Amino acid sequence: MKLNIPFRQLFIAIAAAGVFTACDDAESNLSRLDPNFPQQASSANNNKNDDKVNPLLSQLQFPKVRGGSSEVISHSTSALGLNYSIEWDHTLRAQRWTCFYFNASNSVQKWNRSNWKNTTWGGDPFQLDPDVPANEQPPVKGEFSGSYYPGGGYNSYYNRGHICASQDRVCSKEANEQTFYMTNMMPQVYAFNGGIWEQMEIAVRDRWNKSNFRDVLYVVKGGTIDKPNQILDHTKSGFIVPRYFFMALLCKNGNSYKAMGFWVEHLNEDHSKDALSQYVVSIDYLEELTGIDFFCNLPDDIEKEVEGASKSQILKDWNL
16 A cells, blocks of 8 residues: 655655645645634743644644653645644553544545455555554554453454544545554444444534534544553553543634533443433543643633533533
């Protein structure tokens, strides 16, 4: 399978010349729609990312970068520009989060995932991420499917669970292909992956990502990897199985913002019929749970307001 030139290498080359230009209409549209994208220097913000080395980090979908043994990896395509980014922890051999955004340009469908069934290599688009050492990534085949949910029995093996969902990036074959990097996968038992997690993804993509609802919808997703009591298990080769998964959403519509979090336990049970409202939390509370500072690039006054919204206000704002 043809792989793309790593976006971070392309970015470094451009940055070295002292110039950073958006890759395509998707980026330029986002800049036009959002006056705080990238962050306005005049806006008070005491916890924003340091974007001197990488200006991408000023974009609103990025949480506060932890640093240390972690590195931000961004993937792009020639047509789309920035596709999605992850914070990869080289010591833990896992991603801490994936972040991306929806807008009008990247929400169109120009690729059908069923086309993967007709490829010359047998229909499996999963592959190692070219920007992360291979020995830090789960093997493409056999690692998750050969590991089992604790006490779940033979049929409780793990799926390669997308964090940036494949269906979220059907605007091109190339963009969809990148969602199958193993760095974008976390072990998820099928009852969860094809159950409540999928229902959340559908709601984000098809309910809230509507042109009459938002200019831009920023998304951060992941599984818990940092706290021992938030790790469910490890796969047969020692890769982390999160006990909890989360989503953080920030919607910009005109000059207004609203935010919402999801916090859900990784259970080997079918909760696909559950009301999503029971998993809703404020971003402030999600930050307490995860230790991640979401939407740190918002001006402080906006960040305080949207991240501290009560659950009742969130349910009203997001029509839940």
